[in-house]
Amino acid sequence: MPGRGDSIGPALVTPSLLRQWPLPAPGRDKYSRGSVLVVGGARATPGAALLAGITALRAGAGRLTLAVAESAAVQLGVALPECGSIGLPETVDGSVRPELERISSYLDQADTVLVGPGLDDLDLAGQLLAALLEREAPPGSRTDRWGGPAVVLDAYALAALVTLEDRLDPWRGRLILTPNPTEAALLLGRDVDDLEEDLAEISDRFDAVVSCQGLIAQPAGLDPEEPRLWKITTGHGGLGTSGSGDVLAGAIAGLRARGTSSAQAACWGTHLHAAAADRLASRLGPLGFLARELADELPALMLEYNA
DSSP states (O other): OOOOOOTTSOEEEOHHHHHTSOOOOOOSSGGGGOEEEEEOOOTTOHHHHHHHHHHHHHTTOSEEEEEEEHHHHHHHHHHOTTSEEEEEOBOTTOOBOSOOGGGHHHHHHOSEEEEOTTOOOHHHHHHHHHHHHHHHSOTTOOOOTTOSOEEEEOTHHHHTGGGGGGGOTTTTTSEEEOOOHHHHHHHHTSOOSOHHHHHHHHHHHHTEEEEETTEEEOOTTSOTTSOSEEEEOOOOGGGOSTTHHHHHHHHHHHHHHTTOOHHHHHHHHHHHHHHHHHHHHHHHOSSOOOHHHHHHHHHHHHHHHHO
């Protein structure tokens, strides 16, 4: 990993830094590049899970499974034939129910689990997180905080996280959070005043790597050879478009599945997301490009930075 940031501010994530921090070699087959499981996609919002899944594959993950509301599963499987698509039980309104039997084996095999894109009911999202945590650590059991897949939380899964803070031991040390400023405020229980300090607080509180608004934080003391904070040096205003956050979460999940550290996945994924927006803005204009188009830029950018 390249050198530490100084005490003045975060380390800057530039193409030069990324070239000094190369991604894992592609390996010989899809199994060597890791498996991503995306859990989300209510009936009304299946596209969020689809965007995240496409981006995970564009980031180089070898295998992808989408676990979405049963009424949307077949359509997503057709829209993205490269994935496995599992239908989850749903309410009469099409929200995903917190029942895990159908994806138990996929949870066992995943290298990264991304929860949140397309979930549309906050209470049910909290119950889903609770079920996932209990599955790893049944009441009264001992837990290994470093075991199991990386867990990336986005959207409604983030909003539900605060209520489960005292039950997070099974995930501590392998969480990646991708809040927007509003979700960061929910995690803190107060307004965001200074993003650098606030993200560091969230990172320490949840023992997680956090990516928000082009800043990445990791818990204090996790790796004394790495910076505590990083800052992305690129990115266009056109990123403020529907689905952009799903693309970011998918990029980070895909990179993490390939065998990076959580911090490397967040730094690379956040930079790629921003640099993709710059490239689209230069070709199409500063506004009007689509979130789905961001994912298509990732392979060429990775080749350029990892050459």
